[in-house]
Amino acid sequence: MADNFDLIILGSGPGGYVAAIRASQLGMKVAIVERERLGGICLNWGCIPTKALLRTSEVYHYMTHAADYGLKAENVGFDLGKIVDRSRKVAGQLNAGVKGLMKKNKVAVYEGVGALTGKGKLSVKQGDKTTELTAPHIMVATGARARDLPFAKADGKRIWTYRHAMVPEVMPTKLLVIGSGAIGVEFASFYHDMGAEVTIVEMLPRILPVEDEEVSAFMEKQITKQGIRILTGAGVEKIETGADGVKTSIKSKDGKVAVEDYSHVIVAIGIVPNTENIGLEALGVETERGQIKVDGFGRTNVEGIYAIGDVTGAPWLAHKASHEGIVCIEKIAGKDPRPFETWNIPGCTYARPQVASVGLTEAKAREAGHEVKVGKFPFIGNGKAIALGEAEGFVKTVFDAKTGELLGAHMIGAEVTELIQGYVIARQLETTEHELMETVFAHPTLSEMMHESILGAYGRALHF
Known part of the structure; x- marks a missing residue:
């Protein structure tokens, strides 16, 4: 006897579990299937634990450069085991949080390997046990895995x-x-x-x-x-x-x-989408280079089968998957969401220095036929950056010279992964240079460089 649901989600990464929550909010009876750990790669082996490691290396860098801040730190060292343990505990805490969210939203969780077995049907295998699930809507959110070198596969040792x-x-x-x-x-x-x-x-x-x-x-x-x-x-x-x-x-x-x-x-x-051995071929779901082909609402060519996240192609980002999931669910529920597009998805690199961007690069804007105005402001011109001892970097903005549309923003330096969201919101609201110039930015903050970059595109920069 099969367990019946309105929606089954295969994969519990930031696309799958967020989609499950939204579906529950909209009154659906939801099941989510996960072969490893709730939260998927991002939470357990990607976005979050890597940031815990990078935070450790950032602190260690400051400790070894304490003299730059008038401080003394002698015999500085580290315990690799404890560094790894902290990272895993951070991932574990968030994994437990997702479990709590599933329970709170009455999402049924099935642990095991899931595969589509027919229209509206999915089986879950765990050891010798197989559980059959049915639903009129099935979402594939199985993510991706690291790509190996063909001549030297990863061995985990060297x-x-x-x-x-x-x-x-x-x-x-x-x-x-x-x-x-x-x-x-x-x-x-x-x-x-x-x-x-x-x-x-x-x-x-x-x-x-x-x-x-x-x-x-x-x-x-x-x-x-x-x-x-x-x-x-x-x-x-x-x-x-x-x-x-x-x-x-x-x-x-x-x-x-x-x-x-x-x-x-x-x-x-790079990465490889996890689309093998989950029953797509038997149902005739279209793929291209292993990626599932979908429309702006996550719908595949097969009625009742949807896909979101890394399995649908670039950009391979957690926040892209989450938003895709919400759009897909709201369409299933009869709402009227805007079709999903990739034009305003920020990208972040959490190295030292950090990098963040959204929209078109200057080169891509010109290739697209735009006449552009470009503003660029350096960290060395910002009081907060100098006070932090982080005076290396810049903020760059690209505008359409005719309309004032913010085409793209590109940043490198301390904390730019937090600053980028201001530009993302501006683009979502279709803000032009006029509104951005008239916006008041708090002083002293790193965000003032965003304002100066905007002013600089129009020859009005004040501090450089």
Whole structure:
């Protein structure tokens, strides 16, 4: 006898569990299926525990530079086991929080491996037990996993994915990070601040390749100054693991191949959607390169089957998945949500320095045919930044010269991952330069740089 629901959600990451809550709020009887831990990769192995690690390395950096603030800190050190333990406890606390939210919202939780078995049908296997569920609406929110190098799969000992890099048993002495997206740069920043010698290899011409070119260039300059080695236009052709380390062959942009030894390697070259073996093929659900094809409301080509989050493609971000889930649920419930779009999703990198952006880069805006006005304001011109001892960075805004539309904003420096939301709200409200110029920003705050950047686009900057 099957358990019957209005909605079944396969996967409990930030897309799945948020969708479950919203569906419950709208009166649906909801089940959620999870094969590992509630909260998915983001909460347990991604967004949250990595930020706990990065907070540790930030504090450690300040401790080792205490003299810059007139302080003394002698014999500074760390306990790797306790660092990892703190990160896992943070993840555990939030996992428990999601369990509480499911109970509060009367969402039935099924632990096990789920798969679609027919129209409106899903089975959950846990050990020898199989439970059958039915619902007119089934949402796939199974997320993604780290992509392996085809010639050197992660072993958890010398070659790591992000999951291994979050629970190290030993601190790397000489670390190679392959890939310079947000994940690669964050781990490079963490391990460098904790004392490892770090090299980043990136096949493309610049690091953080999705960011504005000026941001990428500034980040490369800053972390190179810190001591991180960067090889762009380069690729790893071979990796051999041994008892004491890893031997790599790296082909540089000039075509030369160098053999280098490292203690560990982190592979951060992208992700693979978890769409295999969940019954999509039998139902005829359309996919492209493993990603499920959906419309602006999360609907697939098969009636009653929906998909959200990483399985539907870029940007692969938790907040994108959550918003997609809400839009999908409200459409199912007969509401009239705006179709989901990716034009106003912020991206954040929590390295040192931080990077945050939303909208079009200057280059993309010009490619799209816009005549642009660009404003840029440096941290060194901001009193709060100087007082914090964080005077490296800038805020850049891109406007349409004819309409005043805020096309994009790009920031690098201390706490910009918190500041970016101001620009996201401005774009959502379709604010122009006129309203932004007339907005009062508190003093002294880092946010004043946002105002100055806006003013600067129109030749009105006051402090630079």
